Amino acid sequence: MKFKLIYPKWEKLDRQTPFILPPHGPVVFAAALPDYVEVDFIDENIQEIDFDQPADFVGISVMLSAQIKRAWEVADKFRKKKIKVIFGGIATMLHAEETQNHADCVFLGEAEGRMEQVFSDFKNGRLQKVYNYMQDFPSIESAGTARRDILDREKYNYRGVQMVDLVHASRGCRFNCYPCCVNFLGGRNFRPRPLDKVVEEMTSIDNNRLFLVDNSLAQDKNWEIQLFKEMIPLKKKWCCHPIENDDTVLDLAAQAGAWFVYQTVFDTSDFIRNRIKRYHDYGIAVEGSILLGLDYHSEDYIKRMVDFLFEIELDMAEFTVLTPFPHTKTYDDLHNAERIFSYDWNDYTSGKVVFQPKMLTPEELQSLYYYAWDKFYEEEPSNYKMFKLLKKVMDKEKADGTYKPRVRQPLKQERKF
Ligand code: B12
Numbered sequence: 001m002k003f004k005l006i007y008p009k010w011e012k013l014d015r016q017t018p019f020i021l022p023p024h025g026p027v028v029f030a031a032a033l034p035d036y037v038e039v040d041f042i043d044e045n046i047q048e049i050d051f052d053q054p055a056d057f058v059g060i061s062v063m064l065s066a067q068i069k070r071a072w073e074v075a076d077k078f079r080k081k082k083i084k085v086i087f088g089g090i091a092t093m094l095h096a097e098e099t100q101n102h103a104d105c106v107f108l109g110e111a112e113g114r115m116e117q118v119f120s121d122f123k124n125g126r127l128q129k130v131y132n133y134m135q136d137f138p139s140i141e142s143a144g145t146a147r148r149d150i151l152d153r154e155k156y157n158y159r160g161v162q163m164v165d166l167v168h169a170s171r172g173c174r175f176n177c178y179p180c181c182v183n184f185l186g187g188r189n190f191r192p193r194p195l196d197k198v199v200e201e202m203t204s205i206d207n208n209r210l211f212l213v214d215n216s217l218a219q220d221k222n223w224e225i226q227l228f229k230e231m232i233p234l235k236k237k238w239c240c241h242p243i244e245n246d247d248t249v250l251d252l253a254a255q256a257g258a259w260f261v262y263q264t265v266f267d268t269s270d271f272i273r274n275r276i277k278r279y280h281d282y283g284i285a286v287e288g289s290i291l292l293g294l295d296y297h298s299e300d301y302i303k304r305m306v307d308f309l310f311e312i313e314l315d316m317a318e319f320t321v322l323t324p325f326p327h328t329k330t331y332d333d334l335h336n337a338e339r340i341f342s343y344d345w346n347d348y349t350s351g352k353v354v355f356q357p358k359m360l361t362p363e364e365l366q367s368l369y370y371y372a373w374d375k376f377y378e379e380e381p382s383n384y385k386m387f388k389l390l391k392k393v394m395d396k397e398k399a400d401g402t403y404k405p406r407v408r409q410p411l412k413q414e415r416k417f
């Protein structure tokens, strides 16, 4: 059976250095498909969709709210051609009701162990409109090695340098942060994958640089210790979300190849100053994630925050504006207070103001978003800082003999001379 799997394009953050990472949801999903399904994967962020190519069934994998409207458009086109379309992925769960208007089938939940039934129903003309497994998680052991073979991996590079490969060692999160929908998606239940499977998957990846996309590694100290110990012999270099602030954990993380961490910088406190310093002490770089537009954010506060980032010597920074994504407390609060003025999901990129802030006008917050990006990258532009970050990983690789020059071959149309 020819199954066309599509990952629709989305608008990137305004001002961020444009780079495209390989998607993770679709390749993990593909590993859960029955053997007889032949997958033709299209990431619309790097490839064009050919709507005329034959397909028996179409799947659309949607991660972000900012992707969902394009996903609906794509589905409508295939359905006009009488090809059935199934939706899945994070944003499908967050926009389940609206998505039903554009789908033959909406799959909610994790795919492992469910696809034999869904595809058998499809073959027998009994495809259901909705399969809802949101509260019924498959066993974490059933998550298989992602099908990276379906990706056009050469195309994921930044100025010729191969990007990281994505991998996850756990699902769920025990925290419950204000702007986040992970609780709704995964329950407040941290579910680590069996370490031997994680190591087997990491070993199988033909790339020394990884991104551990787990929500936060700081979930369970003993688990982190075990994970990093297992990773040391692999000599991979990797980035991830937060790591526990603990000497043993940070030391093992560094030995296991921790390259940089995405860490939320939520205020200008000594707590944050120390948190960033501790990563740096262990040779781990930090890309700060800075959310603008909370109720106590004034113009002065935001400007002070940007100055603070220089003081703590952040290696990179990503600024976003508070965005009321569906199924978050932020959404409930702002929606109930009638402070949301755009429900156009294309505006939900995290770079556009869609609500009325408390201490600023929407326009002021929008300009402060640009101020933050411009000010932070004024002296050292983002491609320079990115180069410095890459230099760090190359130095680490040269030190342990894993460095391989990764410049891609020129594309045909570039061979002009
Ligand atoms: C990795 C990640 C990223 C990567 C994505 C890389 C890439 N190329 O895909 C990067 C770093 C680029 C990223 C960026 C952003 N992200 Co992000 N990201 C994640 C993260 C941590 C993991 C996603 C993931 O891979 N999960 C693991 C896979 C295996 O799970 P899955 O996709 O659900 O797939 C399973 C099922 O859904 C199913 N499935 C998947 N596809 C399909 C298809 C079909 C047909 C079927 C049947 C089933 C199915 O099968 C899979 C196996 O069970 C999530 C949090 C989370 N835990 O999900 C946030 C998350 C998706 N991101 C989020 C946000 C807010 C962002 C940003 C907008 C802002 C920011 N800075 O974080 C930016 C984008 C800014 C922009 N406009 O450019 C929000 C989503 C909010 C929303 N409603 O849009 C999330 C949920 C985190 C949160 N805090 O709430 N992100």
Ligand code: SF4
Pocket (backbone or CB within 6 Å): 173, 174, 175, 176, 177, 180, 181, 182, 183, 215, 216
């Ligand atoms: S923001 Fe990160 S740590 Fe907080 S609940 Fe969401 S996934 Fe967990």
